[in-house]
Amino acid sequence: PTQYDNRGDFPTQVKGRISIDPKNPSITRDDQKCILCGQCIEVCQNVQTVYGYYKLPIKNETICVNCGQCTHWCPTAAITEVDDTQKVWEALADPDKIVIAQTAPAIRVAIGDDYGFPIGTNVEGKMVAALREIGFDYVADTNWAADLTIMEEASEHVHRLKDPTAPYTMFTTCCPAWVKFMEYYYPEMIPKYSTSKSPQAMMGAMIKTYFAEKKGIDPSKIVSVAVMPCAAKKYECTREELNSAAKYHNKPGMRDIDVVLTTREFSEMLKMKKIDLAKLQDSDFDNLVGEASGAGYIFANSGGVIEAAVRTAYFLATGEQPPAVVLDLQPVHGLQGIKEATLEIPGIGEEKIAVAQGLNNARKICDMINAGQAPWRLVEVMACPGGCISGGGQPRSSVPPQD
Numbered sequence: 111p112t113q114y115d116n117r118g119d120f121p122t123q124v125k126g127r128i129s130i131d132p133k134n135p136s137i138t139r140d141d142q143k144c145i146l147c148g149q150c151i152e153v154c155q156n157v158q159t160v161y162g163y164y165k166l167p168i169k170n171e172t173i174c175v176n177c178g179q180c181t182h183w184c185p186t187a188a189i190t191e192v193d194d195t196q197k198v199w200e201a202l203a204d205p206d207k208i209v210i211a212q213t214a215p216a217i218r219v220a221i222g223d224d225y226g227f228p229i230g231t232n233v234e235g236k237m238v239a240a241l242r243e244i245g246f247d248y249v250a251d252t253n254w255a256a257d258l259t260i261m262e263e264a265s266e267h268v269h270r271l272k273d274p275t276a277p278y279t280m281f282t283t284c285c286p287a288w289v290k291f292m293e294y295y296y297p298e299m300i301p302k303y304s305t306s307k308s309p310q311a312m313m314g315a316m317i318k319t320y321f322a323e324k325k326g327i328d329p330s331k332i333v334s335v336a337v338m339p340c341a342a343k344k345y346e347c348t349r350e351e352l353n354s355a356a357k358y359h360n361k362p363g364m365r366d367i368d369v370v371l372t373t374r375e376f377s378e379m380l381k382m383k384k385i386d387l388a389k390l391q392d393s394d395f396d397n398l399v400g401e402a403s404g405a406g407y408i409f410a411n412s413g414g415v416i417e418a419a420v421r422t423a424y425f426l427a428t429g430e431q432p433p434a435v436v437l438d439l440q441p442v443h444g445l446q447g448i449k450e451a452t453l454e455i456p457g458i459g460e461e462k463i464a465v466a467q468g469l470n471n472a473r474k475i476c477d478m479i480n481a482g483q484a485p486w487r488l489v490e491v492m493a494c495p496g497g498c499i500s501g502g503g504q505p506r507s508s509v510p511p512q513d
């Protein structure tokens with residue numbers, strides 16, 4: 111018996127795999143596998159402080175931020191991500207389609223965890239080779255788009271620092287679960303958002319516009335697949351405003367990204383094809399649009415986005431390389447729920463920044479801002495504990511224990 115035994119309206123009469131909400135593009139639940147342990151409610155309410163999604167009876171109007179942390183906690187795999195692998199198999203089998211993959215920074219280590227490599231091994235070359243092996247025509251590195259995100263966010267941050275009429279605090283917006291959380295629970299803070307798209311969204315736009323044009327490819331033939339550590343990215347790619355390609359080519363209905371696979375789905379596809387990652391020769395990313403800097407790699411960790419952003423902001427504001435304490439911003443490293451740092455930017459002055467990992471900590475930051483107790487000019491939020499390395503689409507072996 112658990113504290114959730116009062117869930118008398120639990121819809122156990124529903125047989126087979128169902129979507130909790132048919133409109134949820136990220137998460138499904140199979141009631142036949144559910145043992146009523148209540149761990150999904152535990153993580154949703156206590157860790158992520160998203161109230162109501164698993165409150166029973168399930169209501170369609172309750173909010174899910176699509177983070178997928180419940181998929182890690184469910185002990186029977188009753189809750190999983192929506193399976194989009196069939197869409198990718200169909201695209202790969204279609205000779206008229208050009209199928210392009212982009213891979214997030216957090217995949218290249220996590221996929222190795224799922225194949226028995228020592229924890230923490232970077233298997234980037236083998237990951238790219240595996241994508242080619244199952245038939246992708248091009249493989250792009252989302253790290254390149256992370257550079258775009260940083261240039262945009264850092265430029266906007268410097269602009270706001272110099273503009274006394276701009277909102278005092280700016281939030282990073284790489285994490286779609288955090289964006290949805292804030293839009294729903296703290297809509298008054300939307301002006302504080304960075305206006306930058308996430309790296310996935312920027313790469314999706316670039317593939318069907320700039321890259322398609324450079325290569326002379328009809329964008330209608332491109333199937334753009336993003337391999338992400340994240341269940342929320344499945345939701346993000348459905349957002350109405352991610353339609354740069356449709357606007358650019360005047361093709362209503364065209365999506366910047368067609369399918370998002372989690373790391374787990376990608377791993378399953380390799381296993382279906384009996385591909386042993388360890389036996390593959392390393393392969394390089396296609397140089398779709400340019401080389402990536404090192405900044406994208408650290409996006410996978412909590413604190414990585416803000417570290418990359420303040421380095422670039424320092425350079426944009428001063429024209430000089432940042433000092434070592436900014437390049438290696440130790441106070442934002444690690445797994446504390448809320449981390450803070452103070453920087454000195456010549457010509458701008460002292461700047462306080464903060465990082466929150468997990469939406470329970472994001473809620474504390476938002477409440478402090480609303481209470482007028484927050485000194486921070488720039489705040490990074492990642493919904494998943496530890497950041498995307500522990501994303502809701504990662505292999506369970508990659509996710510550290512949570513307190």
Ligand code: SF4
Pocket residue numbers: 176177284285286287288339340341342343492493494497498499500501502503
């Ligand atoms: Fe996705 Fe990363 Fe946000 Fe988790 S922290 S929801 S993996 S973007």
